[in-house]
Amino acid sequence: MKFNKVTLMYFSPNGTTKRTLENIANGLDVDQVVHMDLTDFDMRWERRDFASDELVLIGMPVYGGRIPPTAKEIFNRTIANKTPCVPVVVYGNRAYEDALLELKNKCEKSGFIIISAAIFIGEHAINNGVGKGRPDEKDEDIQIGFGEKIAQKISEIPSINGVMIEVPGNDPYKYPMDIPISPDTDEQRCIRCGKCQIDCPMKAIDPSDYTRTDNFRCIICFKCIRECQQNARSITTPKFVTQSKLLDVMNKERKEPEIFI
Numbered sequence: 001m002k003f004n005k006v007t008l009m010y011f012s013p014n015g016t017t018k019r020t021l022e023n024i025a026n027g028l029d030v031d032q033v034v035h036m037d038l039t040d041f042d043m044r045w046e047r048r049d050f051a052s053d054e055l056v057l058i059g060m061p062v063y064g065g066r067i068p069p070t071a072k073e074i075f076n077r078t079i080a081n082k083t084p085c086v087p088v089v090v091y092g093n094r095a096y097e098d099a100l101l102e103l104k105n106k107c108e109k110s111g112f113i114i115i116s117a118a119i120f121i122g123e124h125a126i127n128n129g130v131g132k133g134r135p136d137e138k139d140e141d142i143q144i145g146f147g148e149k150i151a152q153k154i155s156e157i158p159s160i161n162g163v164m165i166e167v168p169g170n171d172p173y174k175y176p177m178d179i180p181i182s183p184d185t186d187e188q189r190c191i192r193c194g195k196c197q198i199d200c201p202m203k204a205i206d207p208s209d210y211t212r213t214d215n216f217r218c219i220i221c222f223k224c225i226r227e228c229q230q231n232a233r234s235i236t237t238p239k240f241v242t243q244s245k246l247l248d249v250m251n252k253e254r255k256e257p258e259i260f261i
Contacts, residue, residue: 001154003055005032009048009078010059011070012039013201013221016122016135017059017090023140024057024088024118027147039201039223044073050083050112055154058107059088061125061221064177065097067106068219070201075106084160085112086150092124093131094251101169114165116150119258125222127247131255142257149261165260181237182218183225185211189232196224196233 006025012018018037025033038044050056060067067089087103089096096119104114120139124130135143157163182204190211197205204217205224213224225233235241 001157001160003028003053003084003154004030005034005054006030007034007036007050007054007056008059009036009038009056011068011074011201012037012059012061013223014061014123014125014226017061017088020088020090020120020122020135020139020143021057021059023135023143024086024147024150027144027149028055028151029148030055038070038074041201041203044070044077046077048078050078050080052082052084055084055086056080056112057086057088058103058112059090060099060103061122062089062091062096062099063125063219063221065095065099065174066176067099067103068221069176070219071103071106075110078110080107080111082160083112084115084154086116086118087114088118088120090120090122091255092126092251093121093134093255094124094247096168098169098171098173100167101171102173104165104167105171113160113163115160115163116146116153117165117167117260118146121255121257124247124251126220127244130247130251139257142259146257146259149259153261167260168258179220179240180215181220181235181240182213182215183222183233184236185213186232186234187211189230191230191232196228199227200224 008021089099202217204214206212
């Protein structure tokens with residue numbers, strides 16, 4: 001088997017999952033790389049169909065040991081016909097828990113055949129001191145090498161039928177993180193540019209008042225906080241601030257990628 005094209009399908013508010021898939025694709029050495037960025041709210045509602053002669057890498061960040069709730073709407077509109085697939089999760093150096101198993105199961109229910117899988121590390125969205133600078137050069141080498149291993153595996157097998165990949169995790173999955181809070185806005189700093197509202201993957205920010213955010217729609221991805229050039233957005237809830245500091249204290253040890261071929 002050989003593929004000249006790979007599709008990268010991902011939800012990546014802060015860019016680390018996207019960059020991870022790009023590095024893997026570099027190792028695949030294919031002629032064409034197609035991006036399907038489902039961080040975009042409108043893109044997620046479009047139907048996606050994949051044939052058996054395509055290769056798809058699917059990437060998700062890990063939030064509280066699970067994949068984001070956006071996965072439900074993504075996979076509800078994704079149909080595959082025995083399409084070879086590589087699920088990849090990226091976590092912030094704390095723990096991935098059930099995320100990869102959850103993503104693998106959703107891929108299989110949508111009609112994909114899993115040929116490999118992986119767990120990588122990126123900067124933690126909430127506290128970027130945890131996993132700071134990752135994926136770093138060492139990670140990138142492993143990611144490119146993973147792509148090379150996928151390409152080698154594909155070239156050596158006559159068919160993907162019967163390929164079985166076991167990944168860590170528990171089913172039933174852990175209870176999802178459900179914290180009805182969202183970033184606050186410093187109205188003195190905010191210049192009402194609207195970038196946060198336009199870029200929010202959940203459309204949780206009020207288009208008529210950028211200082212208002214829907215606590216129940218917000219998934220605390222930190223995209224608006226990281227991209228605000230005025231530093232006008234932050235989460236100030238005391239319990240959340242304390243948990244963020246604990247993340248730094250409890251997760252200093254470097255975690256390493258895990259790949260499943």
